[in-house]
Amino acid sequence: MMEPLIVFDHLCKFYQMGDETVRAADDISFSIDRGEFVAIVGKSGSGKSTCMNIIGCLDVPTSGRYLLHGADVGSLSKNELAETRNKMLGFIFQQYNLLPKLSVLENVEVPLMYAGVPRGERRRRAEEALERVGLIDKRKNRPNQLSGGQQQRVSIARALAGDPPVILADEPTGALDSKTSREVLGMLQQVHREGRTVVLITHDNSIAVTAPRIIRLEDGKVVYDGPAHGRNALVGGEEAAG
Amino acid sequence: MSLGESFTMALRNIRASKMRTFLTMLGIIIGIASVMVIVGLGNGMENYITESFQSMGTNTISVTLMGRSSSRSVSEEQMYEIVEENSRYFDQISPLVNLSGVKIGTESLSYTSVTGVSEDYFNMKQYTISQGRGLQYLDMEDRLSVCVIGEYLSRTYFGGDALGKTVRVGGRPYTVVGVMTQEGDTLEEGGADDCVFLPYTTAARASGMGTISSYVVTVTSEDLAYQAKEVLEDALTELYGSDSVFSVISMTEMLDAMNSMVDVMITILAAIAAISLVVGGIGIMNIMLVSVTERTREIGIRKALGAKERTILLQFVIEAATTSAAGGLIGIALGYALSSAATVLITTLLETSMAVTPSAASITMAFGVSAAIGVLFGYLPAKKAAQLNPIDALRYE
Known part of the structure; x- marks a missing residue:
């Protein structure tokens, strides 16, 4: 059997808020195989953001282990974390997080630049990624000249450009209307069909059901882990996009 | 990146x-x-x-003797001897005797410098003669009443034709035997070309001083200026038995x-x-x-x-x-x-x-x-x- 790509092994993350200890992630265990499409769902304060930060190698667990592609992320240095983010992960954020002073094409090139890809190849790969999201003709524009949906597509292109095994989407439709939301989700499904592992973080059940598998968090614990159509999969979720 | x-x-x-x-x-x-x-x-x-x-010569050393109050005195022969004995350091020497009170015809010239020098002086200063001749050893020896004048005086007072004319210094007449090539950028009163040079022997007698108190010495190379100065000081200290009655100033040292x-x-x-x-x-x-x-x-x-x-x-x-x-x-x-x-x-x-x-x-x-x-x-x-x-x-x- 193939080793899972993402493994949470009794993972805990505690924060100190004054005298109180916040258990943002409390003994979470799950594993995600290569090529899966998983939605991590929960209300605000459920610990989903903490999970997303840890999966994204932006944060390290207090205890337990997080294995990404077999490597224990908790033991990596800051430089190795940066390298892992660059090579293993493609981020899609709610607020797109494009760099306003750079052109669309340059934005897509950023992760490739940090990966040390030479200029010519970088350009070619970034253009390829933009072509895939249908924005090649906007490559010279600034992000603020694009609509929200277009900006989010640019950020998908940026996530894909480095060809990472994991795509991590944090409320990717949070700032979009329902039509463009469907477009973006369709694109994520497309990415998944091409064989990438997609992790979708959302508070919205209607978005979460895009993924075949749902992991539901409440108060830092996993309360459901199974298929999207299973009983209880949607229990406790919010019904509509907030 | x-x-x-x-x-x-x-x-x-x-x-x-x-x-x-x-x-x-x-x-x-x-x-x-x-x-x-x-x-x-x-x-x-x-x-x-x-x-x-x-322009004054960085390879020169000025010597002033104030030995009047001391019982000993240093003559120009002794000065020449010091220079000759240390030829590694010293090149040439000329006594300097300053006089004043120049008169050409009826006009008094108060800015004109008058200096009694040796025949080597022009060479030391790299002055050249444009008309006539420079001062010579025989002028010193015979205390001749001759002089070399600057271009300014020659132009202004003799219309460029000064040779054989008379310049009076302190009431005595001196015959112009040479005119110096222009030294300064412009010809002006009190400038580098407003000058009269006499044989130092003649000037010393005219001034009524027994001994000559100022000298200018050239060194063989500027690099040796400091050592040359020391050699000169040592020699003078020995002659005088004191180091407080003379001063030796090297131009290089002053420049530095x-x-x-x-x-x-x-x-x-x-x-x-x-x-x-x-x-x-x-x-x-x-x-x-x-x-x-x-x-x-x-x-x-x-x-x-x-x-x-x-x-x-x-x-x-x-x-x-x-x-x-x-x-x-x-x-x-x-x-x-x-x-x-x-x-x-x-x-x-x-x-x-x-x-x-x-x-x-x-x-x-x-x-x-x-x-x-x-x-x-x-x-x-x-x-x-x-x-x-x-x-x-x-x-x-």
């Missing part, structure tokens, strides 16, 4: 806020320009002083002393001007800190996308250094402009040809210092940027 790309990125960020960058650079611009002008002024002064001294005085002055002024560089550096640090705060989100995004701390650090340091170095370049240009302006100003106001010349070394150093200031003062803000937590930075609005 390569250095070249960091540099391009820095240039973009600088271009994106031109006004702010210019104001940030201002301290560096002013600092570099003022240091350059001051150092240039110092160079100009040193060149001017050196030139003035060279004056130049080192100028150096000290310029260094102090430049140091004061350099304070502006420190202020400029603090300005850069201030703006970079603001910039880091403004760009917290950008830093967060870059870190999420795989930028290492070192990369972010480098980006901000290069940005600060580029700003500062660009300020340095503008400062150098401004410094050049001001130096040229100062040269024109000094030339017209003071009527001396002193060029304010910024040295290549000072320009290289100015540029290096400005870049270094950027790195130094940019480091702290860059460090702050590099160490931002990516989660907090991403959440920053």
Whole structure:
């Protein structure tokens, strides 16, 4: 059997808020195989953001282990974390997080630049990624000249450009209307069909059901882990996009 | 990411806020320009002083004997002996006897210098004769009443035809046997060409002094000026039995002393001007800190996308250094402009040809210092940027 790509092994993350200890992630265990499409769902304060930060190698667990592609992320240095983010992960954020002073094409090139890809190849790969999201003709524009949906597509292109095994989407439709939301989700499904592992973080059940598998968090614990159509999969979720 | 790309990125960020960058650079611009002008002024002064001294001969040593009160005295024969015995150091010697009271026809000339010298004097000073002859050994030996005059006197009082005419000094007549080639840039009263040279023996008798008290000695090479001075002092101390009744002044030594005085002055002024560089550096640090705060989100995004701390650090340091170095370049240009302006100003106001010349070394150093200031003062803000937590930075609005 193939080793899972993402493994949470009794993972805990505690924060100190004054005298109180916040258990943002409390003994979470799950594993995600290569090529899966998983939605991590929960209300605000459920610990989903903490999970997303840890999966994204932006944060390290207090205890337990997080294995990404077999490597224990908790033991990596800051430089190795940066390298892992660059090579293993493609981020899609709610607020797109494009760099306003750079052109669309340059934005897509950023992760490739940090990966040390030479200029010519970088350009070619970034253009390829933009072509895939249908924005090649906007490559010279600034992000603020694009609509929200277009900006989010640019950020998908940026996530894909480095060809990472994991795509991590944090409320990717949070700032979009329902039509463009469907477009973006369709694109994520497309990415998944091409064989990438997609992790979708959302508070919205209607978005979460895009993924075949749902992991539901409440108060830092996993309360459901199974298929999207299973009983209880949607229990406790919010019904509509907030 | 390569250095070249960091540099391009820095240039973009600088271009994106031109006004702010210019104001940030201002301290560096002013600092570099003022240091350059001051150092240039110092160079100009040193060149001017050196030139003035060279026209007097930097290879000469002046000796003044004040031995009247002491029981011993040193004669010119003894002086000549010292010079001949130390031919490794000394080249030639001439006594100097100053007289005054020149009269040509009925006109009294109060600015004209009259000096009794030896036949070697013209050679020592590298003066040349344009008409007639110079002073000769026989003139000394026979105490002839002859003289060599400067071009100014020849032109003004004899219409350029002075040979055989008479000049009176202290009431005595002297026949003009030679005219010196023009020495100064212009012919003027009291200038280098308003002069009369007599045989020193004749002059000494006319002055009524028993012994000659001043000499000028040339050294074989300027490098030996210091040792030559010591040799001369030792010899005189032995003759007099005291070292307080004579003075020996080497022109090289005086030139060095004056130049080192100028150096000290310029260094102090430049140091004061350099304070502006420190202020400029603090300005850069201030703006970079603001910039880091403004760009917290950008830093967060870059870190999420795989930028290492070192990369972010480098980006901000290069940005600060580029700003500062660009300020340095503008400062150098401004410094050049001001130096040229100062040269024109000094030339017209003071009527001396002193060029304010910024040295290549000072320009290289100015540029290096400005870049270094950027790195130094940019480091702290860059460090702050590099160490931002990516989660907090991403959440920053």
